[in-house]
Amino acid sequence: xxxxxxxxxxxxxxxxxxxxxxxxxxxxxxxxxxxxxxxxxxxxxxxxxxxxxxxxxxxxxxxxxxxxxxxxxxxxxxxxxxxxxxxxxxxxxxxxxxxxxxxxxxxxxxxxxxxxxxxxxxxxxxxxxxxxxxxxxxxxxxxxxxxxxxxxxxxxxxxxxxxxxxxxxxxxxxxxxxxxxxxxxxxxxxxxxxxxxxxxxxxxxxxxxxxxxxxxxxxxxxxxxxxxxxxxxxxxxxxxxxxxxxxxxxxxxxxxxx
Amino acid sequence: xxxxxxxxxxxxxxxxxxxxxxxxxxxxxxxxxxxxxxxxxxxxxxxxxxxxxxxxxxxxxxxxxxxxxxxxxxxxxxxxxxxxxxxxxxxxxxxxxxxxxxxxxxxx
Amino acid sequence: xxxxxxxxxxxxxxxxxxxxxxxxxxxxxxxxxxxxxxxxxxxxxxxxxxxxxxxxxxxxxxxxxxxxxxxxxxxxxxxxxxxxxxxxxxxxxxxxxxxxxxxxxxxxxxxxxxxxxxxxxxxxxxxxxxxxxxxxxxxxxxxxxxxxxxxxxxxxx
Numbered sequence: 427x428x429x430x431x432x433x434x435x436x437x438x439x440x441x442x443x444x445x446x447x448x449x450x451x452x453x454x455x456x457x458x459x460x461x462x463x464x465x466x467x468x469x470x471x472x473x474x475x476x477x478x479x480x481x482x483x484x485x486x487x488x489x490x491x492x493x494x495x496x497x498x499x500x501x502x503x504x505x506x507x508x509x510x511x512x513x514x515x516x517x518x519x520x521x522x523x524x525x526x527x528x529x530x531x532x533x534x535x536x537x538x539x540x541x542x543x544x545x546x547x548x549x550x551x552x553x554x555x556x557x558x559x560x561x562x563x564x565x566x567x568x569x570x571x572x573x574x575x576x577x578x579x580x581x582x583x584x585x586x587x588x589x590x591x592x593x594x595x596x597x598x599x600x601x602x603x604x605x606x607x608x609x610x611x612x613x614x615x616x617x618x619x620x621x622x623x624x625x626x627x628x629x630x631x632x633x634x635x636x637x638x639x640x641x642x643x644x645x646x647x648x649x650x651x652x653x654x655x656x657x658x659x660x661x662x663x664x665x666x667x668x669x670x671x672x673x674x675x676x677x678x679x680x681x682x683x684x
Numbered sequence: 685x686x687x688x689x690x691x692x693x694x695x696x697x698x699x700x701x702x703x704x705x706x707x708x709x710x711x712x713x714x715x716x717x718x719x720x721x722x723x724x725x726x727x728x729x730x731x732x733x734x735x736x737x738x739x740x741x742x743x744x745x746x747x748x749x750x751x752x753x754x755x756x757x758x759x760x761x762x763x764x765x766x767x768x769x770x771x772x773x774x775x776x777x778x779x780x781x782x783x784x785x786x787x788x789x790x791x792x
Numbered sequence: 793x794x795x796x797x798x799x800x801x802x803x804x805x806x807x808x809x810x811x812x813x814x815x816x817x818x819x820x821x822x823x824x825x826x827x828x829x830x831x832x833x834x835x836x837x838x839x840x841x842x843x844x845x846x847x848x849x850x851x852x853x854x855x856x857x858x859x860x861x862x863x864x865x866x867x868x869x870x871x872x873x874x875x876x877x878x879x880x881x882x883x884x885x886x887x888x889x890x891x892x893x894x895x896x897x898x899x900x901x902x903x904x905x906x907x908x909x910x911x912x913x914x915x916x917x918x919x920x921x922x923x924x925x926x927x928x929x930x931x932x933x934x935x936x937x938x939x940x941x942x943x944x945x946x947x948x949x
Binding site: 707739742745759763764 | 861862863884886889890891893894895896897898899900902903904905907908909910911912913914
């Protein structure tokens with residue numbers, strides 16, 4: 427019931443609010459700016475950030491042999507810190523071989539199936555979250571640079587359209603909240619620009635680490651729209667658009683979020 | 685309970701008599717016993733109940749937890765650097781399963 | 793950890809006295825009588841009927857917690873931490889959680905300093921008390937109140 431009330435109040439606020447035509451925020455702001463001072467402090471202190479437990483676990487998984495080949499990630503790639511520096515900042519990207527849009531989770535699973543001959547790891551499994559966190563952590567502070575031309579262009583266009591498309595029973599588009607309502611209180615949350623540079627993140631609400639797709643699913647549930655499966659092409663396209671939309675924001679994953 | 689992911693931050697070297705701060709994190713849901721799963725079935729309580737630290741074989745810190753302790757328990761405490769030696773960190777859950785980690789500190 | 797059972801039942805007068813003390817400290821949130829009594833009862837079970845003194849214990853919590861799932865806590869007790877004068881145990885007690893005792897921290901003189909940090913859960917806006925048992929058998933307490941805002945409505949996934 428509390429849920430319903432929050433949404434109703436919010437829709438009231440939205441009445442008459444025009445969707446900004448702007449495509450990229452003039453000043454991109456990291457998600458942490460919209461968090462409490464305590465959450466921000468926790469995010470910037472690796473010695474108390476609970477997300478670091480997943481990073482640590484990912485580091486140990488990196489050197490663990492698995493699958494029919496008995497190879498570990500390290501067997502092919504070498505030292506995590508050296509070889510994965512800046513990699514996550516270039517994702518998602520179009521995979522040369524499959525011509526599909528791939529995020530870090532997809533890339534890890536591609537290596538598992540094709541190179542390790544191991545089963546793919548499900549989204550939100552401790553293993554996949556840990557590997558994703560450990561890899562993304564190596565790009566902390568790096569500026570995000572994703573390709574949106576050539577093979578990536580159709581995915582980018584799809585992502586933008588999805589971001590601007592009204593959906594759900596509440597008939598709200600991502601852009602209406604994450605552009606039109608930035609800084610406004612929505613129940614306990616402060617609406618941010620919906621940047622993705624802090625993801626995967628530790629969310630107090632979940633009491634755990636979670637993927638970007640889990641975060642977007644929460645937004646879909648919020649507007650009572652159809653919730654798509656993890657790794658769905660639409661979420662991947664959104665992920666590309668959002669990565670571009672962050673402009674020159676540096677990566678800040680693993681973030682701490684309410 | 686298999687060995688759970690743990691993070692321990694402490695200086696590897698210290699001057700004798702220095703007070704050092706040790707920060708610890710362990711990955712555990714600290715399930716309260718108050719929540720229900722998707723089909724409405726209560727999720728049983730499952731928590732870490734104690735966390736103890738010995739230094740050179742002597743207990744220097746101990747904590748008892750209830751479900752009021754947040755998920756992925758974080759505890760930071762201090763100890764005097766008395767001698768070079770090993771610190772042993774032990775977390776125990778309600779069923780008696782343990783996660784044990786060791787760290788060395790060199791005291792000059 | 794089961795709440796401590798004590799054979800020393802506190803006297804009625806003491807319970808009321810301490811109840812008043814707690815209420816004054818948390819006027820803002822007007823806890824129900826039952827909640828105050830539950831906290832007071834636990835305090836007296838721990839102290840075996842003795843009235844804890846205010847002071848020496850500094851409990852730092854955010855004034856406002858955006859989510860009760862994780863509230864950072866820092867407790868400092870003013871003590872020399874020598875072999876004959878140190879803090880033995882620090883109890884973290886909550887007024888409105890389903891269980892009053894949140895955690896106990898046992899220290900020794902080898903801590904050098906009586907300072908502990910942790911993260912706790914708070915069911916709702918309430919008063920939190922840190923109760924320190926000293927090596928000389930005395931009890932000291934400090935408290936802090938935290939406003940816990942409701943969980944976000946935008947969720948479920």
